[in-house]
Amino acid sequence: MAKLVINNENKKSTIAPEIYGHFSEHLGRCIYEGLYVGENSDIPNVNGMRKDVVEALREMKVPVLRWPGGCFADEYHWMDGIGPKEKRKKMINTHWGGVVEDNSFGTHEFFELCRQLGCKTYVNANVGSGTVREMSEWVEYMTFNGVSPMADLRKENGHEEPWVVDYLGVGNENWGCGGNMRPQFYADEYRRYQTYVRNYNGNKPIAKICCGANVDDYHWTKEVLDTCFDHTPEHFHGFMDGLSLHYYTLPETEDDWNFKGSATDFTEEVFYQTLKRSYFMEELINKHGAIMDTYDPDKKIGMMIDEWGIWTDVEPGTNPGFLYQQNTMRDALVAGMNLNIFNKHSDRVKMACIAQMINVLQSVMLTDGEKMIKTPTYYVFKMYRHHQGATLLDSSLVGNGTVGSEKNELPKVFESVSEDADGVITITLTNNSLESAEDVEIQLTKDGASYKVCEAVFVSGKMNAYNTFENPEVVKEEEFKDFNRTPNGITVKLPACSVVSIRIKK
Template sequence: MTEGKRRGRKVITLYINENKKLGHINPEIYGHFSEHLGRCIYEGLYVGENSEIPNVNGMRTDVVEALKEMKVPVLRWPGGCFADEYHWKDGVGPKEKRKKMVNTNWGGVTEDNSFGTHEFFELCEQLGCKTYVNGNVGSGSVQEMSEWVEYMTLDGVSPMADWRRENGREKPWRVDYFGVGNENWGCGGNMTPDYYAQLYRRYQTYIRCYDRTAPIFKICGGANADDYEWTDTVLRECFRSPAPADAHGFMDGLSVHYYAGVEKGLHKGSATEFGEEAWFNTLSRAYGIEEVLMRHSAIMDHYDPEKKIGMMVDEWGCWHDVEPGTNPGFLYQQNTMRDALTAGVSLNIFNKHCDRIKMACIAQIVNVLQSVILTEGKKMLLTPTYHVFHMYKYHQDADLVESWLEGAGKTGVKETEMVPEVQESVSVDENGVLTVTLNNLCTEAEKEIELVLTKKKPAHVSARIVHGKMQAYNSFEEPERVTEEDFTDFRLTDRGLTFTIPACSVLMFRVEMEG
């Protein structure tokens, strides 16, 4: 039985065409974002070499190990809004001589620049991840940006390369991605799209690739959510090939930022104290990213039908009110099952648009917005969002395969904010193992699912789940209230398997197939 009723209950059927690959899922779709904001860098990732908290070269050992287990593929730094007031030369050399500054964007606190270029690459080396450096267009010069690239990547004789050596690094680092400014329509300079497009053309010229075997992927600053005029303008002005052999024109990627929260632009609401109406409001906005991405993609297709430019969703996630009693400029918020479902929904959407989306970085990695980790002194906890990323890591570098649901309805409180009851994506790795990720967005109703493969049969199946009440979260008093667990309540069939997915849950299957 594939549809209808089983034991008097409605069955949703998940069809998987395991033989039809639709695209490749870049590992960087599971990327992360770290900014000099609140306690993300300091206390979260970096505690200094002399800290009583266990560390390696200043990087928190517990946090680094947890992030390695989650398989972070790429890390973006130093912002965010901070990027366009960051002057990199203040953050190199002896720490006691580094300039101090006021972080005017985030809390008005003093930034001592003890975490700079060398520290960022040290962190990425410990994590084993790719590097994404965001340059300063808003308050920085072309020369400053050009010299930074030279400092980081030139393996030769030059003032900047020699300075890097004086500061303790003989060999250059690899810069995998370089962003030319950040949110230049807002905190990055309040620019018009035409003005930024001209600046981008100029600045990107001087991001020299000193090592042709390690090209720098150049990212143009893109739109705020549904600002389609911005995308059209920068592509019109910047997607022009300077030479016939340069198929990418002036850019390799174009960013877009999108945040889910309650009442866009207004009061966002508590991260932990909310009801069903706020639950569905947030999840409907999370679903809203798909229309935004599709409309931006349509504009990109007009200029770039061969999809040579990647869409980089390098800021996304839930943005709620800060926790009571914390600095409003630190953006510290708790993380519930609502955030876990937002992560699951968003990542499934990114998977299904992997033909255009080549990177996505959740905001932010520790102690800020939709974090995967929270810290408090020596204590550390994993959030529900962490567990979703940990389960979804098997999608990295796999191939998206065709899948669809039949029999799933809609759920919600308001007619305008209805969402699908269940949502999925499916991939297959190089060993032929399927990863199936599903989300049940219902707050109370479990759903019976029949998973059907096209030709093959399952030989071995394992599963993991994150679930709980919609307001459930982990605190330092109860750090494992929401965690990842084995899921064994499924039955193999000749065509696939059957199971019941609990309400308010994120579920992941690994399916090894016969033959």
């Protein structure tokens, strides 16, 4: 039996709600058909946003949404997406499927979506093919509450009051699709662009996010920070509030991106290989974090892992440029593992955005016309929502076994523990084993006997179990009952291939 020791007197960092963030790009059916169907659609909507999708996302408690990309951001020109929709420019989405982008979802629609979701806003600016002036005028259009050309234009387009931009990304993947830049060149561009991100709302400054590394490109992280810190003001905080990191779990790919493996048809060996590759996130956070510590020992700059999740081959018969894939219990375990890892590194990780919100990559929902289903990943995010804004508690697993073998070996159970303002402790665990349940003794170092379970839920199933439009509840959240109280806490039996959330209070 493994033992989970929770030191509930050792309170650590606050788990930023934004760790549970999401990403929506003009890609495939994420925006159109997924989030936005237009005001004239027969599908029930509020100002063009699907009611069923918005209601489910609110239940999941989305804290922040990133838009408009992704690679699309660095070819997006915001003025094409404002004004009367019939007059907006059309363009070819060269990155994703070669389809026509009619720009009917633009700045106003994004802020309306975030209003309905009740979430913070993360806007990605165009550095790859845009200009400083274009970005600066967009910031003015969105946030200035005075007399100016861009503020007047916003008012002419029907929105009198400015919006709040919580986060602004200065470019995206500028080492690749965002311009194929060298780190020193990008860092100089970042310095120039961020200068013109004006804080028109002095009470709510925009947090500026610098383009960080792809996977384990530690050279990029070091050179970007080195260049940014060279001849910068002493008050570096505010010059850069976050540094991004992108890492996708590719189940089978070695060097051939054209073959990543099926989302639903895979072997047990590939299952464990996938989890081990996802576990690489721990090493990435540690090594990139160590470089950041050199320049920012007080951890004022957040690590923003604003693209993560499984990337598999698309579903047979679908447009390869739309990145539409199914979502199984394997995805649920990847989500649970990563969210536990982010929680435990919440002193440095301040945001994470799963890619992507709907109908693309590891999405939380899928749509087909008027139909909508929730994926296993959706239920994990919903189960974990109580960690948002809570305080991380010191926890460790003793006697935790391993699963997989050789290069695919990894810990059997992943966990994280937090306590909210009401004193409720949330414990989230994954059992990564396909073969066996796992007994875990949960022991609190103080007042363990006085805590009782107030809520316990889980998702479990075969490794490739998934929901369809015909059978939408093959995998769903269920009440968890397999626990018993002990003098110092509780014991639980985690089902094989499961994600479990247990909440306890005095």
